[in-house]
Amino acid sequence: MLVVGQSASFTKKVTENDINAFAEISGDFNPVHMNEEAGGKSIFGGRIAHGMLSASFISAVLGTYLPGEGTIYLSQNLQFTKPVYIGDEVTAKAEVVEIINPEKGIYKIKTQCFNQKDEMVIDGEAVVKYLN
Amino acid sequence: MLVVGQSASFTKKVTENDINAFAEISGDFNPVHMNEEAGGKSIFGGRIAHGMLSASFISAVLGTYLPGEGTIYLSQNLQFTKPVYIGDEVTAKAEVVEIINPEKGIYKIKTQCFNQKDEMVIDGEAVVKYLN
Numbered sequence: 353m354l355v356v357g358q359s360a361s362f363t364k365k366v367t368e369n370d371i372n373a374f375a376e377i378s379g380d381f382n383p384v385h386m387n388e389e390a391g392g393k394s395i396f397g398g399r400i401a402h403g404m405l406s407a408s409f410i411s412a413v414l415g416t417y418l419p420g421e422g423t424i425y426l427s428q429n430l431q432f433t434k435p436v437y438i439g440d441e442v443t444a445k446a447e448v449v450e451i452i453n454p455e456k457g458i459y460k461i462k463t464q465c466f467n468q469k470d471e472m473v474i475d476g477e478a479v480v481k482y483l484n
Numbered sequence: 485m486l487v488v489g490q491s492a493s494f495t496k497k498v499t500e501n502d503i504n505a506f507a508e509i510s511g512d513f514n515p516v517h518m519n520e521e522a523g524g525k526s527i528f529g530g531r532i533a534h535g536m537l538s539a540s541f542i543s544a545v546l547g548t549y550l551p552g553e554g555t556i557y558l559s560q561n562l563q564f565t566k567p568v569y570i571g572d573e574v575t576a577k578a579e580v581v582e583i584i585n586p587e588k589g590i591y592k593i594k595t596q597c598f599n600q601k602d603e604m605v606i607d608g609e610a611v612v613k614y615l616n
């Protein structure tokens with residue numbers, strides 16, 4: 353049983369290899385992710401990581417730390433608030449904010465990602481089921 | 485300029501290699517994704533793909549087909565409605581459903597993923613900015 357206020361975080365550096373591998377897995381070869389020139393010409397001023405790559409760190413927190421093994425991922429909303437560049441260190445934070453249904457083990461979890469300058473790059477919430 | 489009703493889709497088979505690589509990139513090594521035994525003991529009855537892996541196919545549609553290059557991903561919500569297993573073929577579909585702000589190029593796009601049995605595995609909506 354989780355309690356409101358319980359929290360966990362996970363930090364990972366985003367490498368060029370990560371972005372290339374994520375493009376292969378996802379099929380998203382948008383040039384802004386794939387080469388420095390296209391990134392440089394874009395509004396972002398440089399090659400950026402896929403938003404879903406940073407979002408995947410939220411999956412890591414929920415799936416391995418809070419709640420961890422046994423978590424069933426019901427929903428997630430994501431606001432991509434700032435770009436993430438190669439070499440950025442992203443910290444995904446999860447905090448239980450509401451027990452939606454204690455019998456069914458349904459929880460609302462605030463999920464946010466920050467870069468190494470503590471700027472929020474993703475804001476959002478997840479709903480998970482966890483009966484352990 | 486996009487018009488309401490415009491749509492695109494992208495299909496990809498989910499392999500064991502994809503799941504292993506996604507775990508490395510994301511840091512999500514939840515056993516339900518990593519080994520058949522843990523998956524078999526879970527409510528899912530088998531090893532399943534990370535929800536965010538299937539969600540990444542939405543990123544592929546938006547980033548490479550509709551709207552494509554120049555897309556700025558503002559937000560995404562995801563409901564994970566069914567599990568995706570190794571070998572499943574997932575089709576991500578995107579359809580423009582609302583022009584939120586024509587001057588700023590802000591659009592709401594319905595984003596859904598289906599498996600090879602045409603069962604919906606992800607439901608949701610994205611908001612993107614696209615000025616091309």
